[in-house]
Amino acid sequence: MKKRTDALKVLVVEDSKVTLKVLCNFLERMDIKQPLTAETGAAAIEIYRKERPDIIMLDAQLPDIDGFEIARQIRSSEKKDDWTAIIFLTSMTKDEDLARGIEVGGDDYLMKPISEVVLHAKVRAMRRLIEMQRSLVDVSHQLNAANKELQRLSTTDGLTGIANRRMFDELSLREWRRCERMKKPLALVMLDIDSFKLFNDQFGHQAGDECLRAVAGQVARAAPRAADLAARYGGEEFVLVLGETDADGAKWVAENVRQHVAELGIPHATPSRRVTISCGIASVEPKSGFSLDVLLRSADRALYQAKVEGRDRVVVGDYGEV
Numbered sequence: 012m013k014k015r016t017d018a019l020k021v022l023v024v025e026d027s028k029v030t031l032k033v034l035c036n037f038l039e040r041m042d043i044k045q046p047l048t049a050e051t052g053a054a055a056i057e058i059y060r061k062e063r064p065d066i067i068m069l070d071a072q073l074p075d076i077d078g079f080e081i082a083r084q085i086r087s088s089e090k091k092d093d094w095t096a097i098i099f100l101t102s103m104t105k106d107e108d109l110a111r112g113i114e115v116g117g118d119d120y121l122m123k124p125i126s127e128v129v130l131h132a133k134v135r136a137m138r139r140l141i142e143m144q145r146s147l148v149d150v151s152h153q154l155n156a157a158n159k160e161l162q163r164l165s166t167t168d169g170l171t172g173i174a175n176r177r178m179f180d181e182l183s184l185r186e187w188r189r190c191e192r193m194k195k196p197l198a199l200v201m202l203d204i205d206s207f208k209l210f211n212d213q214f215g216h217q218a219g220d221e222c223l224r225a226v227a228g229q230v231a232r233a234a235p236r237a238a239d240l241a242a243r244y245g246g247e248e249f250v251l252v253l254g255e256t257d258a259d260g261a262k263w264v265a266e267n268v269r270q271h272v273a274e275l276g277i278p279h280a281t282p283s284r285r286v287t288i289s290c291g292i293a294s295v296e297p298k299s300g301f302s303l304d305v306l307l308r309s310a311d312r313a314l315y316q317a318k319v320e321g322r323d324r325v326v327v328g329d330y331g332e333v
């Protein structure tokens with residue numbers, strides 16, 4: 012994209028040296044310093060590529076390539092958000108010729124012999140259009156950036172910075188379908204901080220938030236592959252989506268997270284004297300008649316089992332209706 016600048020860069024393409032000189036004088040009198048000039052179509056295209064002028068005043072009839080073809084080439088080489096105003100210089104009087112200039116990409120035309128007053132008026136009009144176009148491009152860039160940020164905020168958990176439930180809902184379904192196509196198993200690991208209510212009661216909500224962040228960091232570390240996902244499922248509960256992973260693989264991952272969380276050594280009034288997690292696992296090869304919802308409930312049931320069995324452990328459950 013071109014930089015915003017008050018000084019317009021103008022290229023004048025005209026094979027008559029006299030007309031070229033007159034036009035440059037007209038432009039300099041309206042404070043357009045040293046306009047770029049070209050006397051042939053080939054030179055015009057080369058200067059356009061190098062200098063990307065704001066306005067091109069283009070003679071419709073040149074000795075090598077005609078002005079209409081140059082305009083066509085310029086329009087087809089313009090990148091997104093890029094626009095050069097093209098004003099044809101013409102002595103053609105037929106309406107069809109004038110219309111053709113606009114059709115191939117011209118924005119306006121000046122009739123020869125060129126009047127200084129009309130040229131100044133048209134350049135001023137083009138300046139207004141150029142400024143409008145640039146501010147539209149600016150606004151569209153700002154909108155794009157704001158949209159990206161909104162997208163990030165709507166899919167990220169504000170406290171821990173990892174994916175939120177919404178992202179989990181979307182990506183787990185996508186991964187379920189991908190594994191179905193690949194005929195590979197998909198594993199879910201539900202993870203829950205043990206006796207977290209007690210932790211909050213003892214150390215306060217702020218310390219509870221810190222603890223959630225630290226545990227989230229360990230959960231996120233366990234999902235390094237592009238298809239893996241670590242998300243905060245809600246409250247003090249997290250979930251790992253592990254594509255192309257069977258129950259044994261998921262158990263290995265969950266045991267690792269459990270160990271890493273324990274190694275954080277966050278003090279807690281539990282039998283182990285530190286913060287621990289419980290994990291429930293379920294894995295299945297997605298196929299017709301099976302559902303992600305049932306897989307999720309199976310992992311949740313295994314998590315419940317881990318709590319019942321005494322917490323700080325990993326339980327692998329069977330896929331099936333609860």
Ligand SMILES: Nc1nc2c(ncn2[C@@H]2O[C@H](COP(=O)(O)OP(=O)(O)OP(=O)(O)O)[C@@H](O)[C@H]2O)c(=O)[nH]1
Nearest residue numbers: 203204205206207208209211216219220246247318
């Ligand atoms: N600090 C903090 N606490 C939260 C947040 N979300 C949920 N909690 C707390 O997490 C606790 C969850 O408690 P319970 O569901 O009773 O479970 P628990 O005490 O962890 O017991 P078990 O899961 O059976 O080991 C509640 O006290 C919630 O207030 C949060 O964002 N920040």
